[in-house]
């Protein structure tokens with residue numbers, strides 16, 4: 014049903030407009046009594062629950078950051094079967110993001126390129142919505158992903174992250190420092206160990222008892238991945254998320270001119286699968302068993318989720334395949350996992 018709808022209608026709509034339409038449907042799915050009906054069809058089985066970060070996740074599979082940037086879809090995404098939702102990236106200051114168009118489908122590759130640029134309503138608005146969401150009778154685990162405000166200089170990044178952390182950590186089940194999006198100038202440079210150490214230490218102190226994770230790019234080389242993983246353990250973080258989108262364009266089947274026409278931005282979806290799995294393995298090799306590793310990048314099916322769990326992921330996230338597979342995606346994955354566990 015959804016593949017047909019996608020082929021005939023949705024793929025012709027502007028991708029960002031299609032996302033807003035989808036968001037409306039998801040919000041409705043989170044409102045009672047619709048939510049209870051939806052949940053009956055989508056709820057993960059009891060065998061799928063995962064204990065991590067001192068929390069219970071109903072499913073190991075969750076929504077990666079960037080899908081619910083403004084904390085408006087938490088209940089709906091939970092009703093659709095996701096065990097957690099990582100909201101954001103939230104920045105201390107509200108900001109419009111990059112000019113449109115900034116989201117492009119590469120259908121032949123089951124991928125997208127985005128240069129959204131952290132469009133979001135800012136930390137204060139996110140905090141107000143998180144307070145409401147926490148009062149909901151049922152909700153998934155909510156992670157909050159924070160990033161640097163664009164107008165803040167890279168040298169002042171720590172103060173900016175700490176400002177968001179102070180406001181949002183008390184309202185988050187876990188907090189994520191995002192230093193890996195390609196669409197904020199200078200952001201990925203914060204992944205250099207000598208810059209990252211003081212940043213992570215300061216945010217960890219500001220986060221208090223809320224578990225803190227760091228999210229990394231797939232474009233780091235293998236030694237950098239290992240160094241950051243060791244640093245995250247040393248700095249007392251609870252975990253790491255691998256990976257964000259890639260700036261690479263290699264191995265695509267989409268016509269090169271169409272890829273070039275999309276322009277700069279992060280590539281996500283199926284082409285990211287191999288490197289995301291490699292980075293997961295590299296991280297898992299150097300961190301202790303209790304350290305949480307969340308794998309993201311190119312996950313499409315239950316068998317992909319199973320593969321990541323087998324490679325050492327504690328939890329798994331996805332975004333791009335949601336755009337291609339539609340609202341019942343988490344249900345399909347949960348069902349697939351139930352049959353095989």
Ligand SMILES: Cc1cc2nc3c(=O)[nH]c(=O)nc-3n(C[C@H](O)[C@H](O)[C@H](O)COP(=O)(O)O)c2cc1C
Pocket residue numbers: 077078079080082101102116125127129131158191194228256257258281282283285309310311312330331332333334
């Ligand atoms: C349109 C779009 C926006 C994104 N925005 C963010 C973001 O704000 N913060 C972030 O940490 N990751 C963001 N991501 C990256 C995803 O969270 C995820 O790490 C990446 O897309 C790989 O997973 P996927 O292949 O399942 O999409 C975004 C991805 C997409 C496609």
